Amino acid sequence: PLPANRPPDRVFSQVLSGGMMGSPYWTINGRIYPDAEILTVSEGERIRVHYVNHSMMSHPMHLHGHFFEVIGSGNGGPRVHKDTLIVDPQMGQATIEFVADNPGRWFHHCHNLYHTMAGMANEVRYVKM
Numbered sequence: 001p002l003p004a005n006r007p008p009d010r011v012f013s014q015v016l017s018g019g020m021m022g023s024p025y026w027t028i029n030g031r032i033y034p035d036a037e038i039l040t041v042s043e044g045e046r047i048r049v050h051y052v053n054h055s056m057m058s059h060p061m062h063l064h065g066h067f068f069e070v071i072g073s074g075n076g077g078p079r080v081h082k083d084t085l086i087v088d089p090q091m092g093q094a095t096i097e098f099v100a101d102n103p104g105r106w107f108h109h110c111h112n113l114y115h116t117m118a119g120m121a122n123e124v125r126y127v128k129m
Helices: 113-117
Strands: 010-018 026-028 038-041 046-053 059-063 068-072 084-087 092-099 105-110 121-126
Touching (some): 059 092
Antiparallel strands (some): 046 092, 059 105
């Protein structure tokens, strides 16, 4: 579990999109992996990631190397611990938080593998600050 009542040290917005108008690409913040935003974190930080899905498909977003708490999906209820979260289509939103406690470079991607292969991925990278 995350430490209680501590605000996040960093907040990242991840806009999920693609597959529209016949496009073969799926993006995070308009970028295609490997030319994608790197989410830089430092060990011990509390990280919040907010997703907004602009596409017509669900995206099961998966973070390697960590478990996170679902803190906002519009459904209320208790926080649950996961490593994959489905972000609903058509402006669906969800928010997660995790503690950066496993240094390295970790893949973050849509678990619809054809979306990953078409660019919907980026990396969580630990840096010393």
